[in-house]
Amino acid sequence: MIQNVLDGVLTGAVISLGAIGLTMVMHMLRFANFAYAELLAIGAYAALVFDKVLAALAPVLASAFKPLTLSASLALATLLAMAITGASAVLLDWLIFRRIRAKADALSMVFASFGVALIVRNAITLAFGHDAKLFSKDIAFATVLSTDPLILVKADQVFVLIAALALMAAFHIVLTRTAFGFALRAVAENPNLAQVAGVRLSTMIVSVWLIGGAFSAAAGVFYTLTNHLSPALGHNFLLPVFAATIVGGIGSVYGAVLGGFLVGVASALSLAVLPSGYVPAMPFLIILAVLLLRPHGLFGEDQA
Amino acid sequence: MSGVVSYLVFFATMAAILAIVVLGLNLQWGYTGLFNGGVAAFFGAGAYVTMLLGGRPEPGQFGGFLLPFPVAIAGGILFAGLLAWFFGALTLKLRHDYLAIATFGVAVALESVARNAEWLTGGAKGLRGFPRPLEASIADNFLYGLFFLALVLAVLAAVYVGLERLVRSPYGRALRAIREDEEAARSLGKNPVRLRLQSFVIGSMIMGAAGGLYVAFYAFIGPQDLAPILTFQVWAMLIVGGAGNNRGAVLGAFLIWAAWTASGFALATFAPQAMQLYTGPIQYILIGSVIVGMLLWRPQGILPERIGQGRR
Numbered sequence: 001m002i003q004n005v006l007d008g009v010l011t012g013a014v015i016s017l018g019a020i021g022l023t024m025v026m027h028m029l030r031f032a033n034f035a036y037a038e039l040l041a042i043g044a045y046a047a048l049v050f051d052k053v054l055a056a057l058a059p060v061l062a063s064a065f066k067p068l069t070l071s072a073s074l075a076l077a078t079l080l081a082m083a084i085t086g087a088s089a090v091l092l093d094w095l096i097f098r099r100i101r102a103k104a105d106a107l108s109m110v111f112a113s114f115g116v117a118l119i120v121r122n123a124i125t126l127a128f129g130h131d132a133k134l135f136s137k138d139i140a141f142a143t144v145l146s147t148d149p150l151i152l153v154k155a156d157q158v159f160v161l162i163a164a165l166a167l168m169a170a171f172h173i174v175l176t177r178t179a180f181g182f183a184l185r186a187v188a189e190n191p192n193l194a195q196v197a198g199v200r201l202s203t204m205i206v207s208v209w210l211i212g213g214a215f216s217a218a219a220g221v222f223y224t225l226t227n228h229l230s231p232a233l234g235h236n237f238l239l240p241v242f243a244a245t246i247v248g249g250i251g252s253v254y255g256a257v258l259g260g261f262l263v264g265v266a267s268a269l270s271l272a273v274l275p276s277g278y279v280p281a282m283p284f285l286i287i288l289a290v291l292l293l294r295p296h297g298l299f300g301e302d303q304a
Numbered sequence: 305m306s307g308v309v310s311y312l313v314f315f316a317t318m319a320a321i322l323a324i325v326v327l328g329l330n331l332q333w334g335y336t337g338l339f340n341g342g343v344a345a346f347f348g349a350g351a352y353v354t355m356l357l358g359g360r361p362e363p364g365q366f367g368g369f370l371l372p373f374p375v376a377i378a379g380g381i382l383f384a385g386l387l388a389w390f391f392g393a394l395t396l397k398l399r400h401d402y403l404a405i406a407t408f409g410v411a412v413a414l415e416s417v418a419r420n421a422e423w424l425t426g427g428a429k430g431l432r433g434f435p436r437p438l439e440a441s442i443a444d445n446f447l448y449g450l451f452f453l454a455l456v457l458a459v460l461a462a463v464y465v466g467l468e469r470l471v472r473s474p475y476g477r478a479l480r481a482i483r484e485d486e487e488a489a490r491s492l493g494k495n496p497v498r499l500r501l502q503s504f505v506i507g508s509m510i511m512g513a514a515g516g517l518y519v520a521f522y523a524f525i526g527p528q529d530l531a532p533i534l535t536f537q538v539w540a541m542l543i544v545g546g547a548g549n550n551r552g553a554v555l556g557a558f559l560i561w562a563a564w565t566a567s568g569f570a571l572a573t574f575a576p577q578a579m580q581l582y583t584g585p586i587q588y589i590l591i592g593s594v595i596v597g598m599l600l601w602r603p604q605g606i607l608p609e610r611i612g613q614g615r616r
Contacts, residue, residue: 032401034341034408100599107339108599110404111539114341115595118536122585122592130581239412242405250399277420284409291394291406 003151004268010157010226011240012264013164017219018237019244019256020171021089021212027188027251028208029101031109035092035116036216037241038234041124043085043217044224048133050077067145067155069136070225078221082214089213090206092116117234125231132228139226160222167218168257171211175253184208188251236280240267243283247290249300258298262286306446313449315565317521320456321514323557326541327463327550328510334548334609335471336503337483338396339404342411343511343538346384348530349414350512351519352425354380358519360433366424373437377516384512385505392504396497403504411532418527430526434519456517460554463510467550470506479503480611536591537564543598546605555607560594 022036054073055062061073100112145153175181186194187204195201220233243263248255267282274282290297325347332338340346358376361368371379391410395402418425425431437455442448470476481489482496490496519525537560545556567590571583598605 032404096596104603107337107400110339110401112596112599115592118592119589122588125585126582239409275420278416281413281416284413287406287409295398
C-alpha cells in the first residue's frame, strides 16, 4: 500500500509536468490537443540519442553519479532534449496547427491533433523499433535506499521527484515574479485585453509551446529513467495528462500539478484492488467523477 | 476468377459496414459539429452486445443466449445508444472538446474491459461462434456471401435514406443551425444541448448497428476490433469523402478502405522481409497524413456539403 502511494507520487510528478503545458495550450489555443502527449515520447527518444552521442564523444561523461544511474551525458542530453522537444512543438504548431487555426474552428484542430499524434507515434516506431529501451541497464541493480525490505525506493526515483518539483518551483517563480510571467498569465486570462496592453500574442503562443515541450521532454526522460521506453509512451500518458488537466481545471497551472499527483496516486492505489489490465482506464474514471461532481475542475473557470 | 469475385464480395461487405459507421459519424460531426473521439467504442459496444445476445453458449462464459439476429442486433444498437446518452449528457453542456476527451476515454476503458473481463468478453482471445442469419437455408458459401452483402447494402441504403430525410427536414436544419451559430439557434427557441444529445445518440446507434453486422459477418469479435486505429480510419473516410455530405461519406468509406487494403497488400508483397514488422506503422502514418493533409488543403472533402440548393 505504501509502495503504491510512493509509485503513484512518482508517476504523478511525471503526469504533472506533462499536464502543465497541456493546460496552458488547451486554455490559450482553445483546443484539446491529442498530439500533446507525443511530446513526452519525442523528449525521451531525443535524450536517448543525445546520451549515446555524448557518451561516444566524451566517454568521461558516461559514468554514473553514484548512487544514481544518471550520468553526466544523460543529464546534458536531457537539457538538449528539452530544447529539441520545445522546438518540435513550435515546429508542429507552425507547420500544421497555425494554418488550421487561421481558417477553421477549434474542433478541426482537435481533429488535426489526432492525425499528428498518429504520424509522430508511428514515425518514432519506424525510427527506433517496437522494442522497449532503457537509458541504463544498471537501473535493475540500482541501490535501494529504504531499510524496509517491502518498500523499494531507488535513488533515481528520489532524484526524479526532486528534479520535477524543482522545475515546477522554477516555473512558479517565473509566473509570479517576472514580466514574462505576468504577460503569460494575462494572455491566459483575457487574450484581447492582454494584446491591448502590449503583449504580443504570437510570441506568447511560441513561448507556451516551448515551455510545454521542454516540460514534456523532462517528464518523458524522468519516466524513462526508472521505466522502459517504448513508442507507446505518448499514447499511455495521453489520458492521464488529460485527466490531470480536467481535474485541475483547464487553464490552471497549479490545478494541473495537483491533478497530476492525484491521478498518479489514484491509479497506483487502484492497482491494489483491480487487476493491472484495468489501470489504463483509471484516469477515465477520474475524468468521469470530475465531470459529475465539478465539471470545471478544482480551479477552473472555463465555460463552454 | 471466382476467387476474385468472392474477394470483391468480401471487400464490398466490409466497406459497406464501415460506410454505415461513417454515416453515423457524419450525422455527429458533419451535420452537428460533435467530435466523437471513440468511434471504435460505439462500434465495439454494438458488436460485443450483439455477440453476447445472439452468440452460441460456451462453457464458463457469460452470454451466448442464441437470440434471433434481429433481437440481438437491436440489443447492440440500444446499448451503444445508452452509452452515448450517458456520456453525451455528461459532457455536451461543457466546452466542446470535453466530448472528444470523454469519448476517447470511453474507447480506452472499453478496450481494457474487452481485454481483461474474460468471463464477459473472452479477454484477449475474444468471442467466436455466431449463428449467422439464415445460414442454414443457404448452403453454398459463395451464395451466402452474396446474400450477406445484399443484407448489409440494404441496411446501408436504409440508413442513408433515413439520414437524408432527417437532415433535409426542419430537424436537420436545426442541427446545422446550432452547429453554425448556437446563440442564434437558441434565440429561435431551439435547445442546443438537447438537439446535440439526440444527434450524438442517433449517430452512435448507427455505429452500434454496424458493429452488430460486423459480428454477424466475421462470427468473431476481439479487443483488436476496438483498437483506436478504427476511429482514425473512419475519420479519414469522412474527411476524404466530405463531412456534411452523406454521399461523400459512403464514397470516402469505399475509397479509404480500398486504399487501406491495397496498401496493406502492396506492403506485404513488396516490402523486404526485415520491414514486415513495420508495415502497420507505415499504414498508420499514411492514415494520419491523409487526415492532416485533407484538413490543410481540402477540408471540405471530395464531395463538399451542399447547403440550401436542390432538393433531390
